[in-house]
Amino acid sequence: MKVITSVTNPLIKELALLKNKKNRIEKQMFIVEGYHLVEEAYKNNCLVQVLTTDENLNYSNIDIIKTTDIVIKKLSSTIEPQGIIGIVKMPKFEMKDYHKYLVLDDVADPGNLGTIMRSSLALGIDALIVSPDTVDEYNDKVLRATQGAIFRLPIFRCDLEKTLLELKKKDIPVLVTSLRDASDVTTLARMEKFAIVFGNEARGVNDKYLKLADKVVKITMHNDVESLNVAMSAGIIAYYLINK
DSSP, X not given: OEEOOOTTSHHHHHHHGGGSHHHHXXXXXXXXXXXXXXXXXXXXXXXXXXXXXXXXXXXXXXEEEEOOHHXXXXXXXXXXXXXXXXXXXXXXOOOOOOSEEEEESSOOOHHHHHHHHHHHHHHTOXXXXXXXXXXXXXXXXHHHHHXXXXXXXXXXXXXXXXXXXXXXXXXXXXXXXXXXXXXXXXXXXXXXXXXXXXXXXXXXXXXXXXXXOSEEEEOOOOTTOOOXXXXXXXXXHHHHHHHO
């Protein structure tokens, strides 16, 4: 087992650059923290290297580096990190003929994106499509919230208008969420195919996507509650459409 104890080690300085989005994209690599995410990366063949304070850790065919708490802290984004860091390659997915899409228009909060990814995988969504300005899926807060879904759920960052038009040509109904001029989701029948669009936490869905909707839907509110968190709304509507 290789040993590195200094934060000025060239490898550590290079790995620390992965905390920056630009460098992650350039290297097609990112950092995960904690035993669970490292294990998920390993199970999904994305784990490249591990830095750990645990002398007994063993992953077959993975480069493991014994290090110190100070080095772990240098690479970590949490206040009290676990003694393990994984260096991970970005998973690759092909855009094929999926049937159930969840589409995000400029979702800004990392916790929301991570929770939506985790819920989508659990509920049976085939793929996630996100706008270019949606928060980076490799943001450390997003990764923690996904609980490993990042390695198993296809996510595609692309022009939403163009992509929605392509899906409509494939006879996939486009549903758009809005509080205005919308039908309650419970009025819909169970759907085998759909692409459902959720908007930015403050602004909702852009009007240009509303114009592409085959159906505009909402969750009816009670007790003078105006709306729900986007991650909660996505989970409720996806569950209803798939399981009705």
